[in-house]
Amino acid sequence: MNILILGSDGYLGWPTAMDFSAKGHDVTVVDNYFRRRACTDMDVEPLFAVPNLIERARRWQEKTGKVIKVVIGDLAEPEFARSLFSGSCKYGYPLTGGTWDGVPDAVVHYAEQPSAPYSMLDYKTSTLTIQNNLMVTTNLVFAVRDLAPDTHIIKLGTMGEYGTPNIDIEEGWLDIEHKGRKGRFLFPRAAGSIYHTTKVMDTDLMWFGARMWGLRVTDLMQGPVYGLETPETLMDEGFKPFFNYDEMFGTVVNRFVVQAVAGYPLTVYGKGGQTRGYLNLKDTLACVELAAANPAGVGELKIYNQITETFSVNQLADMVAKVGRGMGFPVEVKSIENPRKEAEEHYYNPVYTGLKELGLKPNYLTDEVMAGMFETVIRHKDNIHSHKIFRGVKW
């Protein structure tokens, strides 16, 4: 397949690109390095430096003989976004021979400001998040409608769109019976941050595109991802993705492992009963692949809940503490005043069978997986700056 990956500089984008390339697909990646700049601006750079996309593509070709094409630009600009579907884009790699392969079979859309705390910092970062995320999705929807209507859009949503409702969370849709009549609707959304709310708006727009113009869309409602290892990230130190351990851009499991290694008490917010669905980085790649291999039909919005198991924050902290202590770290768990406005104890029962039915074989968060994460972090422990771990962005 010919795959276009938007937002490929990030934690998930680059491993996804290598995965598809390793399996023989034609891959083009796009980014504007927003995430890099934001990490520098906020003084929360990741645990280890990550080469730029062109440098990574060069090393990838050296190691594997395969070409990942790179285009650098801002997808919030309509004409830039359209250039990817018309062949008028300018390739950053390869410098010669970066020619367009025609409209992609699938486009994987990761190109959003991905941090909930960043989106809640102040009105400027909130507005930037809304503006950036909505405009990238808007430009993608119209570019595909106008220039590549058969292209399958694989959009990364988030389980956070649903919030923590008092009823079971179905996979995207809900059959409702009301006053003796029946209808099928998008499962009600009530997100917990501005970032998550932009994903709700994305879903509004993509569903409109599917039912009005026959777009083919898969919306993957993903939970927080953890881990660093895929077969490809092990090939070269430069192939590891961004690994943030700060409150802003780090996901919770990754952060807890770094805190354990750094001797920083694990930051449990409030009562720690906040329950979410999680998945291993390897499973993100498997899910995106399964989505690409099972495209939505014309006018169909497929929605999957992309998680493999659920944990409360307390359970995660206990798991990290147990593995860390087994490795000799005197891990402390500390409840701090919750900077977020969220339920600290709540009902949570999401359905997540769709991707398993397509063939997903989950990599669960075992002690061994956790120990592997510890080992990577330990190798880079001199880079940990404890003062960057927590700043208390208030909701």
Added chain:
Amino acid sequence: MNILILGSDGYLGWPTAMDFSAKGHDVTVVDNYFRRRACTDMDVEPLFAVPNLIERARRWQEKTGKVIKVVIGDLAEPEFARSLFSGSCKYGYPLTGGTWDGVPDAVVHYAEQPSAPYSMLDYKTSTLTIQNNLMVTTNLVFAVRDLAPDTHIIKLGTMGEYGTPNIDIEEGWLDIEHKGRKGRFLFPRAAGSIYHTTKVMDTDLMWFGARMWGLRVTDLMQGPVYGLETPETLMDEGFKPFFNYDEMFGTVVNRFVVQAVAGYPLTVYGKGGQTRGYLNLKDTLACVELAAANPAGVGELKIYNQITETFSVNQLADMVAKVGRGMGFPVEVKSIENPRKEAEEHYYNPVYTGLKELGLKPNYLTDEVMAGMFETVIRHKDNIHSHKIFRGVKW
């Protein structure tokens, strides 16, 4: 009360401003004249010229002795939007003495690109609609949160957010029982145009603001408005609001009356069974006043379905034809191929009791009301350009 009206150059904004001013409230109006420019750009100017806002405010003061303050600027610019709540805005009228009265008690938000067909014309107008409407609402939400948290936001939504579901449309919220558990959720939305979808996104954002930051918000889910007359519009020819009769910016009843007068067959799209809720311009003002007099509480999102009766397009065409023929016009009704993608026959049963419970006394669409609209249109019939009536913007 101290009332700020955003988007006051438009069909509803200016009559609302006069209504509040006539009743003794302190009124400040804001616009960037987008609607004027768009009408000129698209060659669909209204039935008669409308003086600019400053000129209208000047005449209003001459006739009534009351001051409506005017600020001209683009609410999609964050700093401009914030200046209205910090007192640093620049007044266009009065030229001297335009001083800030402090944070408003209520802000009425009409400041959006209001046309569904315009939003569906091409990717540029679609993108402009999403960008403009979301950014104005975003800037308003953050300005109120940061600078005027007690201000009551009265937001004009649309019944079109709900679409035409197979179940009764409740007023904004729906109690759902699912697998033996219960929850209360926003009524599911599924809008029929990009414009209407931006209103869904607005609701997503304002509900987030209410539950997360305690904002006080009333969302008025309005149907298409018809009419020209309010006590104030009759005081001066220059006080009439924009009256568009084209497919782009005209609402359906207004358009049909002009078509009848112009001898242009009434343009019924497809089967004409499309049913919607409608209301008189006078009732829009009454509803906004009722919303202002009954503010949402801290953290409350109040939602009302702002319509007074429902009609199918065929019913409206028959009513216009009957009144028109009675006045001597040989009105023809003609079904044309539907340029929109919409159900032409569907279930439609919205609840709209909330505003009546607050005291709304509806002005129904009687033959007399229709005849009054005919009389106004007849006075301006030399301004009707038949070729501007229909251009067939495809969905």
